[in-house]
Amino acid sequence: MMKTRMLTPLLLVVAVALVTAGCGGGKSRNKAYASSKQDYAAAIDSICSKTNKEGKSIDLSSTSAIASNGDKAKGLLDAMTDKIDNLQPPDEVKDSASSLVAGLRKETDKFGEMTQAAKDGDEAKVKSIQGEIASEAAATSEDARFVGATGCARLFS
Numbered sequence: 252m253m254k255t256r257m258l259t260p261l262l263l264v265v266a267v268a269l270v271t272a273g274c275g276g277g278k279s280r281n282k283a284y285a286s287s288k289q290d291y292a293a294a295i296d297s298i299c300s301k302t303n304k305e306g307k308s309i310d311l312s313s314t315s316a317i318a319s320n321g322d323k324a325k326g327l328l329d330a331m332t333d334k335i336d337n338l339q340p341p342d343e344v345k346d347s348a349s350s351l352v353a354g355l356r357k358e359t360d361k362f363g364e365m366t367q368a369a370k371d372g373d374e375a376k377v378k379s380i381q382g383e384i385a386s387e388a389a390a391t392s393e394d395a396r397f398v399g400a401t402g403c404a405r406l407f408s
Contacts (some may be wrong), residue, residue, distance in 0.1 A: 280339040288341050291348075292399030295335055297405035314377050315367045321366025328353040328359045340398065347397040354391030358384050 262268035284291035309324045310316045330357050360385050369378035395404035 260261060281337050282339045285339040285341055287348055288344055288399050291338065291340055291344070292401070294338055295356050295395075295398065295400040296402030298331055298334050299400065314372070315375060317366055317369035321362065321369060323360060325362050326364060328355075328362060332356060332359060344398040347394040351391050351394035351398065354394065358387050358391070361387065367373075 284294050306324060306327055309320050309327070311320055311324060332352065335355075336352050361380055365377055365384070367382040368380060394406050395401075
């Protein structure tokens with residue numbers, strides 16, 4: 252497999268930062284931040300920061316590196332999304348939080364597809380999916396900013 256420089260490290264940071272909100276569901280949620288947009292955003296930024304630190308050690312700089320390390324990175328993103336999804340957002344940002352989590356789930360799914368494409372040695376598909384992830388990241392970054400999670404959103408600026 253030919254190694255190429257890719258946007259994947261940036262995309263991991265984007266995906267990590269965008270996993271920054273909660274959405275509705277039938278499960279019990281942590282309501283500790285439901286009354287304060289500022290506290291909610293701080294909790295999300297803390298989750299993003301921790302995940303970003305953990306993700307920095309994962310090499311995703313080439314198709315072969317994505318094939319080797321993509322599952323680990325996706326697992327990290329899934330865990331982060333679940334933690335954030337467990338937080339109940341304040342009513343004033345509920346719609347943006349829901350939109351953000353939905354976007355992050357799409358990004359994480361696309362990350363899994365990109366990993367499989369890398370394992371298959373399909374560099375063109377890897378690059379195509381990177382573009383899709385970047386496009387989704389741009390949209391969900393606005394939601395991160397709106398909920399006040401500027402520590403997460405600024406990673407994409």
